[in-house]
Amino acid sequence: MANYFVPATSIVYAISLALYVWYLYAPRIAVGYGATLCLAAGLALHYLALLQRSRMIHAVPYDDLAGSLSLFAWLLAATYLALELWHRQRTVGAFVLPVVLAVFLIAHRAAGSPVTPAPAKGPIFAFHVTLNILAYAAFALSFVTSLIYLMQNRLLRGRKLGAIGWRFPALDVLERVSRSSVGVGLVSLAIGVCLGFVWAHRLFGGYWHGDWKVFVTLVILAAYLAYWVLSRTGTWRGARASRLCVANFLLVIFSYSIVNLYLSRFHRFF
Amino acid sequence: MELVLIGLNHRTATVELRERVAFSAEQARTAASQLRERGILEETLVLSTCNRSELYGVPPEEAGNSVADLEGFLASFHQLPLHELNQNLYRHRDREVVRHLYRVAGGLDSMLLGEAEILGQVREAYRAALDCGATGPVLNRVFQGALEVGKRVRAETDIGTRPMSVAFAGVKLAERIFGSLKDHRALILGAGEVSEQVVDHLGDRGIAALRMANRTPERAKELARRVGAEVVAWEHLDRALDWPDMIVTSVASPEAVLTRAMLAQAMEARGNRALFVIDLGVPRNVEAGASELYNLYLYNIDDLREIVEQNKKARQAEVPRAEAIIEEHVEKFFVWRAGVDTNEVLKSLRERLTEEREIFLRERLAATPHLGEAERAQMSALLDDFLNRVLLDPAERLRGERELRRKLQNLEALRDLFRLDQRKP
Numbered sequence: 001m002a003n004y005f006v007p008a009t010s011i012v013y014a015i016s017l018a019l020y021v022w023y024l025y026a027p028r029i030a031v032g033y034g035a036t037l038c039l040a041a042g043l044a045l046h047y048l049a050l051l052q053r054s055r056m057i058h059a060v061p062y063d064d065l066a067g068s069l070s071l072f073a074w075l076l077a078a079t080y081l082a083l084e085l086w087h088r089q090r091t092v093g094a095f096v097l098p099v100v101l102a103v104f105l106i107a108h109r110a111a112g113s114p115v116t117p118a119p120a121k122g123p124i125f126a127f128h129v130t131l132n133i134l135a136y137a138a139f140a141l142s143f144v145t146s147l148i149y150l151m152q153n154r155l156l157r158g159r160k161l162g163a164i165g166w167r168f169p170a171l172d173v174l175e176r177v178s179r180s181s182v183g184v185g186l187v188s189l190a191i192g193v194c195l196g197f198v199w200a201h202r203l204f205g206g207y208w209h210g211d212w213k214v215f216v217t218l219v220i221l222a223a224y225l226a227y228w229v230l231s232r233t234g235t236w237r238g239a240r241a242s243r244l245c246v247a248n249f250l251l252v253i254f255s256y257s258i259v260n261l262y263l264s265r266f267h268r269f270f
Numbered sequence: 271m272e273l274v275l276i277g278l279n280h281r282t283a284t285v286e287l288r289e290r291v292a293f294s295a296e297q298a299r300t301a302a303s304q305l306r307e308r309g310i311l312e313e314t315l316v317l318s319t320c321n322r323s324e325l326y327g328v329p330p331e332e333a334g335n336s337v338a339d340l341e342g343f344l345a346s347f348h349q350l351p352l353h354e355l356n357q358n359l360y361r362h363r364d365r366e367v368v369r370h371l372y373r374v375a376g377g378l379d380s381m382l383l384g385e386a387e388i389l390g391q392v393r394e395a396y397r398a399a400l401d402c403g404a405t406g407p408v409l410n411r412v413f414q415g416a417l418e419v420g421k422r423v424r425a426e427t428d429i430g431t432r433p434m435s436v437a438f439a440g441v442k443l444a445e446r447i448f449g450s451l452k453d454h455r456a457l458i459l460g461a462g463e464v465s466e467q468v469v470d471h472l473g474d475r476g477i478a479a480l481r482m483a484n485r486t487p488e489r490a491k492e493l494a495r496r497v498g499a500e501v502v503a504w505e506h507l508d509r510a511l512d513w514p515d516m517i518v519t520s521v522a523s524p525e526a527v528l529t530r531a532m533l534a535q536a537m538e539a540r541g542n543r544a545l546f547v548i549d550l551g552v553p554r555n556v557e558a559g560a561s562e563l564y565n566l567y568l569y570n571i572d573d574l575r576e577i578v579e580q581n582k583k584a585r586q587a588e589v590p591r592a593e594a595i596i597e598e599h600v601e602k603f604f605v606w607r608a609g610v611d612t613n614e615v616l617k618s619l620r621e622r623l624t625e626e627r628e629i630f631l632r633e634r635l636a637a638t639p640h641l642g643e644a645e646r647a648q649m650s651a652l653l654d655d656f657l658n659r660v661l662l663d664p665a666e667r668l669r670g671e672r673e674l675r676r677k678l679q680n681l682e683a684l685r686d687l688f689r690l691d692q693r694k695p
Binding site: 163168 | 442445449541542543561567576580584
């Protein structure tokens with residue numbers, strides 16, 4: 001059975017991306033609203049696509065790489081939409097939507113191989129996985145805003161703002177969005193990891209099994225905690241903290257790809 | 271329903287002449303009222319700013335040379351010789367009137383391309399004319415369109431976004447760093463003219479707190495009193511540097527007023543929170559090496575001038591997009607007017623044919639005295655039915671015509687062939 005929500009979601013996300021880029025170039029109010037509405041519609045369709053896929057494979061979305069990536073893209077889009085509405089700042093959309101769309105497309109291109117459901121089930125396990133993916137989505141958002149910060153900082157220091165520099169959000173706003181995303185990510189990851197330990201104890205009778213995934217996740221937690229603390233200190237505040245945030249996200253990508261696929265023993269795709 | 275406009279602006283007239291032809295609010299009301307009383311215009315609106323004086327109007331249908339009447343009125347109202355005024359005036363009719371007004375509202379006809387003030391002035395002039403009943407359906411439509419154009423041009427193009435003065439560029443740059451200035455503080459060193467402009471802009475953008483320091487304390491006190499700032503003693507300057515998020519300096523001094531060491535110390539004291547320094551002094555007031563300090567953004571007068579130059583070019587590049595919006599709305603207005611025209615023309619045509627039917631019946635029935643009242647009434651009703659049937663299809667086609675040019679041509683043909691305009695009193 002074909003999942004028609006996948007192409008529909010791709011099209012709506014692509015339209016939303018086009019509108020965000022258009023908005024960045026020519027900030028028309030109607031275009032901005034259109035971009036946001038398309039993103040909201042894309043989120044709804046994306047949700048239905050996840051639901052449909054879960055029904056088709058009789059597994060939760062995070063049981064395989066495709067579902068896990070797709071859920072990541074959905075949470076990233078949802079987190080971004082919430083922050084856009086909170087900060088009333090649309091210019092970042094043109095940079096977040098390509099990530100959402102790319103991850104979504106990769107996820108659904110990768111889908112196909114049969115899924116073996118994970119041995120673990122239940123609400124604690126579901127929260128463990130979902131909160132960890134939410135954390136990664138929030139870190140992805142902070143990565144994008146940190147990148148924009150570095151670009152804007154470079155333009156300002158070079159004294160050549162050009163067309164784009166006048167449209168980027170202020171450095172202060174970018175710094176705050178980045179910090180708040182990391183805050184959301186840290187809380188989600190901390191709770192997610194704790195729930196993971198609880199589940200591991202239930203499943204194997206112990207908390208620690210020397211899995212690479214757990215180790216790398218704890219390193220990520222420590223790295224973002226370091227960012228959280230350092231970004232408020234005189235030496236690190238500003239561009240240095242943004243560079244640290246970008247570097248931290250490389251760890252997230254490492255965990256999500258190499259560790260998930262080749263190093264982890266019982267963490268599969270999340 | 272023809273539109274006319276005469277006026278002069280910064281391009282066609284000297285400031286002396288513009289001053290003599292300017293209208294105060296009271297004069298604008300009087301002029302609008304006189305123009306209608308004298309039968310020169312049916313609807314009228316006076317737009318007068320420091321750079322332009324313009325009379326917009328809709329003359330009565332039977333009016334002859336309404337533009338000449340307007341010129342005469344303008345000359346007599348301001349007691350100027352007509353020949354002196356004539357060579358500085360521009361005159362527009364119909365489509366050009368609408369296009370001109372939309373360009374004015376969009377800031378394309380302003381001395382400073384894309385300036386925002388003009389839209390407020392157009393709104394104010396329209397409100398004043400509306401309040402005194404000087405406008406009618408046509409001018410209401412044109413001016414409501416102009417306000418929409420003004421808003422769209424500013425929202426959808428960059429023509430008004432980028433700062434065009436050194437002072438405003440500095441403040442806008444501060445917003446690129448801090449976002450809203452409502453939680454930030456500024457220290458002003460020196461009390462030069464550009465500094466004053468910066469202070470005014472900072473006030474407009476809601477800066478949280480201002481402090482000033484000047485070698486001559488009296489001048490600083492005077493400016494500080496005007497803008498509600500605190501005065502800092504010049505001797506305590508080095509201690510005052512960790513307080514602001516933004517420093518604007520324009521001091522006449524042969525050597526640097528703010529050294530790298532002073533600013534490094536200030537940055538350390540403020541925990542490296544971003545500091546924006548605008549150096550308007552010539553020679554420069556801030557040691558060049560200070561720009562290397564972490565989280566310190568230093569712009570001198572040349573940097574700001576270069577930004578203003580880039581912005582001027584960028585605004586110029588936005589003109590075609592603004593023109594496209596204007597053309598869209600000009601077309602929209604004429605579509606609306608053609609719709610109004612269609613109803614008027616069809617109404618006139620029906621009246622004309624009804625009159626012809628009366629004459630025809632009178633003539634024919636006079637020759638047939640043997641017909642009774644009932645037969646005459648039946649013939650009259652039959653002719654009514656026939657008229658309705660003949661007019662139904664062309665009326666529907668005319669109303670449904672989507673191509674504006676063709677619609678206007680058809681309306682013109684009807685007016686011409688049935689001599690509809692000549693029927694009007």
